[in-house]
Amino acid sequence: MSGLKKLLQNTLVMTVSGIIMRCVGLSYQVWLAGRVGSDGIGLFQLIASVNALCATFAISGIRFTSTRLVSEELGLGRPRGAVGAVGCCLAYASVFGTAAFALMFLGAEKIGFLWIGDARTVLSLRTLSLCMPFISLSSVFSGWFIANRKVIQASVIQILEQLINIGCAVLFLSRVEGGNLEQCCAAISKSNVIADACSFTLSLLVYLALKPKGTAQSYVAGLGRRMMKIALPLALSAYARVSLTSLENLLIPRKLRLSGMSAQAALSGYGVICGMVFPVITFPSCILAAAAELSISELTAAQVSGNMARVRTTVKSLLKAALLFSLAVALFLFFMSDELGVAVYKSLEAGRYIRIFALLIPIMYMDIVTDGCLKGLGQMLHSMLFNVCEAALGVLFVVILIPHYALGGYIFILFFCECFNFCLSMSRLILVCRKNQ
Secondary structure, rough: OOOHHHHHHHHHHHHHHHHHHHHHHHHHEEEEEHHHHHHHHHHHHHHHHHHHHHHHHOOOOOOHHHHHHHHHHHHHHOOHHHHHHHHHHHHHHHHHHHHHHHHHHHHHHHHHHHOOOHHHHHHHHHHHHHHHHHHEEEEHHHHHHHHHHHHHHHHHHHHHHHHHHHHOOOOOOOOOOOHHHHHHHHHHHHHHHHHHHHHHHHHHHHHHHHHOOOOOOOOOOOOOHHHHHHHHHHHHHHHHHHHHHHHHHHHHHHHHHHHHOOOOHHHHHHHHHHHHHHHHHHHHHHHHHHHHHHHHOOOOOOOHOOOOOHHHHHHHHHHHHHHHHHHHHHHHHOOHHHHHHHHHHOHHHHHHHHHHHOOHHHHHHHHHHHHHHHOOOOOHHHHHHHHHHHHHHHHHHHHHHHHHHHHHHHHHHHHHEEEEEOOOOHHHHHHHHHHHE
């Protein structure tokens, strides 16, 4: 089977699993919005922003590093080196995962009181700190699965993780009063911890069962140095990007209050856009996300073997498919926005925002594929730099625009930053492909 056909086959598998996960996840999000309300969703979004920052430190670039390093070894015909790469990455992940846990657990009070400005978040932050080692170590196995095209196994683990998360959340929330947002967020956090622990355990067992036999003691000189060369620059740029994004998310409710909105209205408006509308807008993107993720190992293998014709063919096919698909999705959501808002959330307000953000879908979806292509061609630092610049602009605009224009200013920020990032990424991808002609 040719590389492109294999990519399409694996994309189909990941797409089906992604659709299943998005359907289940969206149903859960709808149920959750009804259970804790839009202000509860908004509060947990703030907690999730801090969690994303700590998870970024726990991962510190190791997921992509694992994919890239294993793909390089396999592309050079060295399966022993691929196993050695996993061992190096696990050691790296253990250090950063443990450090992230300690920082988040010990700093929960300061983060909750000083950063977020809401004491109800402290308990959830301490609970979510337990996820950090599991997230870090699981990222290594996830990278190995992608590099080895073990798509079915990776998809099954992700689906099981999501089902465990939702099942535990429903169980825990059934024991909490709906108006107690602190305990509601803590219940959701506990379910995340259990799901991440189960995901790590399953990933480890599957890896041990599938890795090449007789390579347990394999070692290839220079792997540790190559790993650090990829992971550390990625980690530093990721820290900057996610720190800025988290700062932006934490500033938004505060700046909305400065525009004249009440605290509850600000949290509710933020929750509607981020916690209710964006799950609908991004729902169909699982198809392109699967293709983008799988293209990393495909393009890396082609690049290290010197097959640039295969690189260009793969990139063109992905971009063409992304454009056609995104236009179709945008048109559908634009004209069906009111119906979807009422059907999914029983909210005309959500429908109105779906119609607005449908216009952004072609840029968002194309950017997903462009970013995957850049990473596959070794341009991850450029990709991360573009993301850092986008996040910095987002923070600046939040401070300047939202106090004057409220949610209208926030919508403008989302549009401008997404377009800015896409233009930079596409320009870089075109340049890289032309250089290798």
